[in-house]
Amino acid sequence: MKHIDEIDYCPTNMAEVVLLGIAQDGGRPQAGCSKPCCIGLSPSDYSYPTSLGITEKDRLHIIDVTRHLSSQLQLLENRIPSDVWLTHAHFGHVDGLGLFGRETMNANGVNLHASSKMMRLIEQTPQWSIMLEQGVFTPIEITDKQPVTNTEFTMTPLLVPHRDELSDMHAFVLRGENHSILYLPDHDTWDETLAMHDADNIRQWFKNLAIDIALIDGTFWSSDELQSRSQDKVPHPPIKQTLEMLGYKQKGDPEVIFFHLNHTNPVYDEWSEEHTQVVEMGWKIGKQGMKFEL
Template sequence: MLTFRDDSVTAVILGNMQDAGLPHAGCTCGRCTAAFQNPAREGYAACLAIVDTRGKKRNTEGHGRGTEFHGDKARVYLVDATPDIKFQLNLLAGVLGEHPQRTNRMRQPDAIFLTHAHMGHIGGLPQLSKEAMFVNGLPLYATPPLCGLIQQTKLWSPLVAELDFRPMPSGAAVTLGEGLVVTAVPVPHRDEWGVGTVAYRIQGPNQSLLYLPDIDSWDEWPEAEATLSSVDVALVDASFYSRDELGGRAPVAHPLVTDTISRFAHLADRLVLTHLNHTNVVLDEGGGAETAVHQAGFRIAQIGDQFIL
């Protein structure tokens, strides 16, 4: 269970792996085998939480209807609902606290922001249904097409009534509290359902953070340099380290870590690498790839890493 500084806004990493986590289902590679044998080596799918412990303040602004703080409790927001959501929520048990009506239950998060529709980013939504956590009126922010897709898909129908959909177009901003604003930033990423992909720019009272777990290519995003330069911290897609990792497969739609390091060397002090595929050699502690990343001045995201905003 994680702890947080009082009277502050903190972004915390709850997962740093590609959609399927570590270990991968059905995989017998060395990293996955080690994780199957030793749970301490497991890794959760990429996820971020925003924790606002300025609990006695009140917010009556923002997108849609106003929201209020729960007495003196922290406000807790998730970015993406991953297949590992039950473990990630448990990391936040100390700030979520007890459910106001149900015994032996924790309070639901105050909202969830979805980046896009791929498995690792919405695969945890079923855990919110009545068979599991059974949320009630949980605000869900996503692009308007993604909100519509979830609402119109019969598979999701038992859950839809328990969610409070807050369509958030690209470029829209939501005020979550005094000095705390989340803005949806459109980015290029494979889009099988035509619902779009966004990163989130989180402006806190003192610092800003960009959460960008998925992007096809830096070349396809002309705003990359300006956007990354405009924030204090940027958590960026680092799915694959180099072309050697692909084993002869066709190029994948993710920027390679080697390319990111080369392109953004001048921004190394603010970039943090996340969304690591289970094949990524930076996962090998003390290995050459991890050493090269650190020597270049970049950081590798770890569960529990916190950034005061």
């Protein structure tokens, strides 16, 4: 698997993918955090909440829209996306929706792909429903495991268990002519996710999905990080546990990239023991601006 910046020539019928953010919903630095993780960071250390941009010949897709959309779109020539795909309703994943309205982009007819539960929430939220009425968005409902065909790739939503007080949560599998990518920023536990997808372990699930790259939930390094927040309130499988379950990278494994990193996560520091351990085991930590081909 080569990153697109390593290849000299890219045929035009290949969708290009850019990782637009690697932080958990709160971003880095996180508002109100006066601990060393967020004090004195230089702008080059800032991270936006997770989002993925996909460019094909005639369309620009974006998965998750964050409040930093204007900065993130700089990585995509600042074009207005033709298609927005929502994973779930948590704050970092949807707060950029308002930027499509009259105050900012004044967009028209942007395809808004979301589950029926998420769409109900949009219709019931006055600030969002008004944008449906004004034609900013054209709502298109997604269904678990039903691939949607775009020009140069398909997008398959996958239902995964994640705190669902507002909406359900869908990961996405992007399948192009040559490569496939899993986008899984949030889920509660591996046990529940694997059970829902009839897989005994992570490696088997990835194999069943036939993916080359897995962008997966790396919110916390370990459960110790949650000191003030109780883990049952903010459940995510810690990277440490994922590493124990996966072990070292084996032949035939997809490239696993951890992202959706909480501001407290030590893997932000490339020189930390934790970051080194991930790399030594053959896996990666996401970097803003990383590019892939489909």
